[in-house]
Amino acid sequence: MSSSMVAKGHVARWFRRGPWESIAMTLIGGGIIMLVQPWSIDLYSYSFVTILAGTVGFVVVSHFPE
Amino acid sequence: MTTILQPDHATIPGVSKPVTSRAARRVHGLSDRTIAWLFVAPTIALLLAINIFPLIWMIRLSFTNLNLSMSYLPLRFVGLDNFRDILTDEDVWFRLQTTAQFVISSVALQVVVGFGLALLINRQFRGHSFWTTIILLPMMLSPAVVGNFWTLLLQPQIGPFNYLISLFTGAPPSSFSMTGQVALAPWTIVLVDTWMWAPYVMLICLAGLRSIPDYIYEAAEVDRASAWRQFWSITLPMTVPFLMLAVLFRAIENFKMFDMVNLLTSGGPGSTTELVSISLKRAAFEKWRTGYSSALAIILFVTVFGAANIYVKTLNKVKQR
Numbered sequence: 001m002s003s004s005m006v007a008k009g010h011v012a013r014w015f016r017r018g019p020w021e022s023i024a025m026t027l028i029g030g031g032i033i034m035l036v037q038p039w040s041i042d043l044y045s046y047s048f049v050t051i052l053a054g055t056v057g058f059v060v061v062s063h064f065p066e
Numbered sequence: 067m068t069t070i071l072q073p074d075h076a077t078i079p080g081v082s083k084p085v086t087s088r089a090a091r092r093v094h095g096l097s098d099r100t101i102a103w104l105f106v107a108p109t110i111a112l113l114l115a116i117n118i119f120p121l122i123w124m125i126r127l128s129f130t131n132l133n134l135s136m137s138y139l140p141l142r143f144v145g146l147d148n149f150r151d152i153l154t155d156e157d158v159w160f161r162l163q164t165t166a167q168f169v170i171s172s173v174a175l176q177v178v179v180g181f182g183l184a185l186l187i188n189r190q191f192r193g194h195s196f197w198t199t200i201i202l203l204p205m206m207l208s209p210a211v212v213g214n215f216w217t218l219l220l221q222p223q224i225g226p227f228n229y230l231i232s233l234f235t236g237a238p239p240s241s242f243s244m245t246g247q248v249a250l251a252p253w254t255i256v257l258v259d260t261w262m263w264a265p266y267v268m269l270i271c272l273a274g275l276r277s278i279p280d281y282i283y284e285a286a287e288v289d290r291a292s293a294w295r296q297f298w299s300i301t302l303p304m305t306v307p308f309l310m311l312a313v314l315f316r317a318i319e320n321f322k323m324f325d326m327v328n329l330l331t332s333g334g335p336g337s338t339t340e341l342v343s344i345s346l347k348r349a350a351f352e353k354w355r356t357g358y359s360s361a362l363a364i365i366l367f368v369t370v371f372g373a374a375n376i377y378v379k380t381l382n383k384v385k386q387r
Contacts, residue, residue: 025379028372035369036166044162045153048365055372 012065020061027054121367128360135354148361158362161337161345168252168327168341169320172259173313179260180267180312181305187268188275205265213329216258220244220330245331251339255327259320267312274308275301307384314377318370342366 031051034043096104128149131142152158187198204212219227220243228239244254278300286296324343327333333340333348340348346366350359 021379025376028376032369032373036162038163041154041156041159044159048149048153048368051372052368055368055375058372058375 015064017061017064017066020064021058024054024058024061027051027057030054124360124363127357128364130357132356132360133354134356144357148358149365151358152362152365158342158345161340161342164252164337164339165321165323165341165343168255168259168323168339169317171252172256172263172320173316175256175260176264176267176316177309177313179264181271181309183264183268184271184275185301187272201268202265204262205269207262209262209326210329212258212262213326216261217245217330220254222246246335248335248338251331251335255330255339258326258330259323262326263316263319267316270308270312270315271305274305277308278304307380310380311377311384314373314380318373318377321373322366322370 027050031047031049031054034047034050037043129143129145131139131144131147133139183201187194187201219225222228222240222243225239227244228242231237231242232239242250244250282300282304283296286300291299322343323341324347327339327341328344328347331339333344342362343366346359346362349355349362
């Protein structure tokens with residue numbers, strides 16, 4: 001097996017849509033909870049960055065192969 | 067043997083050689099692709115003009131100190147200052163908590179009422195279609211209309227709602243105001259929103275209930291499963307994806323809720339029912355802090371966009387089911 005095929009196999013194994021989409025959705029969900037929770041203003045301050053990372057991540061990973 | 071002769075145009079005088087279909091399109095008129103683009107172009111232009119351009123303009127404004135009440139001042143680039151101000155502002159944080167409380171209460175109530183109505187409507191009974199239409203009526207009304215007529219219904223002096231409550235509680239009708247009291251106002255907007263949108267949840271749940279094949283219930287009957295057992299083991303698990311869909315859709319819609327609440331309470335009394343959308347309107351059109359309100363609008367937009375991604379993903383899962 002050539003090295004390029006091995007590399008492609010690694011890429012295909014790591015960049016699958018399913019798990020990455022789950023991570024992105026968890027980030028979005030977590031960010032929304034951080035935005036509206038009533039306990040810590042620090043969590044509130046970092047909520048937008050978390051939601052933004054999740055949303056941008058979701059857009060990117062939704063182009064990954066199944 | 068019969069031989070079919072193909073006419074050779076090149077050999078017949080006065081008849082030109084047939085051109086290929088592609089070439090014909092190019093020579094005699096517009097290509098299919100061009101025609102398709104011509105039809106789509108006005109829509110794209112409109113979309114760019116009324117959706118995309120204002121969005122890009124708003125993103126630009128969110129990085130500036132623009133205040134429309136002092137528009138004579140030079141426009142200054144302030145970087146992420148507006149975002150920093152919002153994300154450290156306790157008032158905005160409280161408004162978001164109020165919004166979350168409204169979303170959670172109203173969506174929970176809508177799911178319970180909507181699912182209950184769907185279970186009732188799913189049975190065949192006399193006047194089934196009539197009652198379905200009656201139940202769906204509130205959903206078809208504009209939120210502005212709903213806000214106005216509930217304002218009338220809830221009037222302490224002349225509104226029939228207070229009289230109805232007084233029948234059950236014995237309290238004088240004008241002794242309480244549903245939209246004017248701190249303890250009642252949040253529940254009033256939840257009540258009106260549930261009245262309006264529970265039928266929508268009912269429709270989604272009804273689709274879920276109708277998608278359950280009859281043979282599953284027949285098998286459960288054969289196994290002597292009680293109606294209660296059938297509900298918990300068949301009906302509810304098979305309707306959950308549809309319920310999830312309804313919850314997500316209603317949560318996104320209620321997060322953006324403005325018109326109905328603005329008409330009913332305008333965020334009052336005090337700021338008890340001031341949702342973040344009303345806060346945004348106040349920042350933009352009462353305090354004229356355009357840069358600040360643009361940044362807040364972007365935060366809300368990204369939040370709703372992120373939630374919408376989850377919604378679409380769930381929708382696809384339900385479709386595949």
